[in-house]
Amino acid sequence: MGNKRKRLVGWPPVKSAHRPRSNSHVKVKMEGVPIGRKVDLSRHASYHQLHHTLRLMFPSTSHHGDPYAVTYEDVDGDWVLVGDVPWEDFVRSAKRLKILLV
Numbered sequence: 001m002g003n004k005r006k007r008l009v010g011w012p013p014v015k016s017a018h019r020p021r022s023n024s025h026v027k028v029k030m031e032g033v034p035i036g037r038k039v040d041l042s043r044h045a046s047y048h049q050l051h052h053t054l055r056l057m058f059p060s061t062s063h064h065g066d067p068y069a070v071t072y073e074d075v076d077g078d079w080v081l082v083g084d085v086p087w088e089d090f091v092r093s094a095k096r097l098k099i100l101l102v
Contacts (some may be wrong), residue, residue, distance in 0.1 A: 024041045024042035024043075024091065025040050026041060026094050026097055027096040027097070028097040028099065029096070029097070029099070030058045030098075031068075031099060031101045033096070037057050037058075038088075039053060039054070039057070041050075041090075042093070047082060051070070054070065054097075054099065056097060059095075068101050068102055069081065069099070069102050070082040070083075070098075070099050070100075071097070072090070072096065072097050072098070073095045073096050074095065075095060079098070082097070
Protein backbone atom coordinates (compact mmCIF):
# COMPACT_ATOMS: atom_id res chain seq x y z
CA MET A 1 0.00 0.00 0.00
CA GLY A 2 2.96 2.33 0.26
CA ASN A 3 3.10 5.44 2.39
CA LYS A 4 -0.35 6.88 1.65
CA ARG A 5 -1.92 9.26 4.18
CA LYS A 6 -5.36 8.47 5.47
CA ARG A 7 -8.00 11.03 4.55
CA LEU A 8 -11.27 11.87 6.19
CA VAL A 9 -14.39 10.89 4.37
CA GLY A 10 -17.55 12.89 4.95
CA TRP A 11 -19.58 15.68 3.53
CA PRO A 12 -18.11 17.92 2.45
CA PRO A 13 -14.80 16.08 2.27
CA VAL A 14 -12.03 17.59 4.36
CA LYS A 15 -9.24 17.36 1.82
CA SER A 16 -6.80 19.61 3.60
CA ALA A 17 -6.93 18.34 7.17
CA HIS A 18 -3.16 17.76 7.11
CA ARG A 19 -2.20 21.29 6.06
CA PRO A 20 -0.56 23.10 8.97
CA ARG A 21 -2.05 26.38 10.16
CA SER A 22 0.31 29.20 11.01
CA ASN A 23 -2.24 30.99 13.19
CA SER A 24 -4.97 29.49 15.36
CA HIS A 25 -6.94 32.76 15.61
CA VAL A 26 -10.08 32.80 13.48
CA LYS A 27 -12.61 35.56 12.86
CA VAL A 28 -16.08 35.06 14.29
CA LYS A 29 -19.10 36.87 12.86
CA MET A 30 -22.63 36.60 14.23
CA GLU A 31 -25.61 37.23 12.00
CA GLY A 32 -27.15 40.58 12.92
CA VAL A 33 -24.11 41.79 14.91
CA PRO A 34 -22.13 44.48 13.06
CA ILE A 35 -18.80 43.88 14.81
CA GLY A 36 -16.93 40.60 14.46
CA ARG A 37 -14.47 39.15 16.94
CA LYS A 38 -11.59 36.69 16.97
CA VAL A 39 -11.17 33.48 18.91
CA ASP A 40 -8.01 31.46 19.46
CA LEU A 41 -8.89 27.84 18.70
CA SER A 42 -5.68 26.59 20.34
CA ARG A 43 -7.03 27.72 23.73
CA HIS A 44 -9.92 25.26 23.43
CA ALA A 45 -9.77 21.49 23.72
CA SER A 46 -13.27 20.63 22.47
CA TYR A 47 -16.39 21.85 20.71
CA HIS A 48 -18.03 22.21 24.13
CA GLN A 49 -15.38 24.69 25.27
CA LEU A 50 -15.65 26.63 22.00
CA HIS A 51 -19.45 26.89 22.31
CA HIS A 52 -19.04 28.14 25.88
CA THR A 53 -16.65 30.88 24.72
CA LEU A 54 -18.97 31.88 21.87
CA ARG A 55 -21.91 32.16 24.30
CA LEU A 56 -19.81 34.53 26.40
CA MET A 57 -18.74 36.56 23.34
CA PHE A 58 -22.26 36.80 21.92
CA PRO A 59 -24.78 36.60 24.79
CA SER A 60 -28.15 35.20 23.80
CA THR A 61 -31.27 37.32 23.98
CA SER A 62 -33.32 34.14 24.24
CA HIS A 63 -33.65 31.97 27.34
CA HIS A 64 -34.62 28.85 25.37
CA GLY A 65 -31.22 27.23 24.85
CA ASP A 66 -28.95 27.91 21.91
CA PRO A 67 -30.78 30.16 19.44
CA TYR A 68 -28.07 29.81 16.78
CA ALA A 69 -26.06 27.37 14.68
CA VAL A 70 -22.29 27.70 14.32
CA THR A 71 -20.71 27.12 10.92
CA TYR A 72 -17.14 27.44 9.69
CA GLU A 73 -15.36 27.99 6.41
CA ASP A 74 -12.68 25.40 5.78
CA VAL A 75 -9.48 25.89 3.78
CA ASP A 76 -11.28 24.73 0.62
CA GLY A 77 -13.91 27.49 0.97
CA ASP A 78 -16.75 25.13 1.98
CA TRP A 79 -19.11 26.14 4.81
CA VAL A 80 -19.61 23.28 7.26
CA LEU A 81 -21.63 22.88 10.46
CA VAL A 82 -19.34 22.97 13.49
CA GLY A 83 -19.09 19.49 14.99
CA ASP A 84 -19.20 17.54 11.72
CA VAL A 85 -15.54 16.50 11.86
CA PRO A 86 -13.25 15.51 14.76
CA TRP A 87 -12.06 18.48 16.85
CA GLU A 88 -8.40 18.26 15.76
CA ASP A 89 -9.34 18.32 12.07
CA PHE A 90 -11.66 21.27 12.67
CA VAL A 91 -8.89 23.26 14.38
CA ARG A 92 -6.52 22.60 11.45
CA SER A 93 -9.01 23.44 8.72
CA ALA A 94 -11.22 26.27 10.08
CA LYS A 95 -10.51 29.69 8.53
CA ARG A 96 -13.43 31.61 10.04
CA LEU A 97 -16.67 31.06 11.93
CA LYS A 98 -20.17 32.31 11.25
CA ILE A 99 -22.99 32.13 13.80
CA LEU A 100 -26.41 31.90 12.16
CA LEU A 101 -29.64 32.70 13.97
CA VAL A 102 -32.17 29.86 13.83
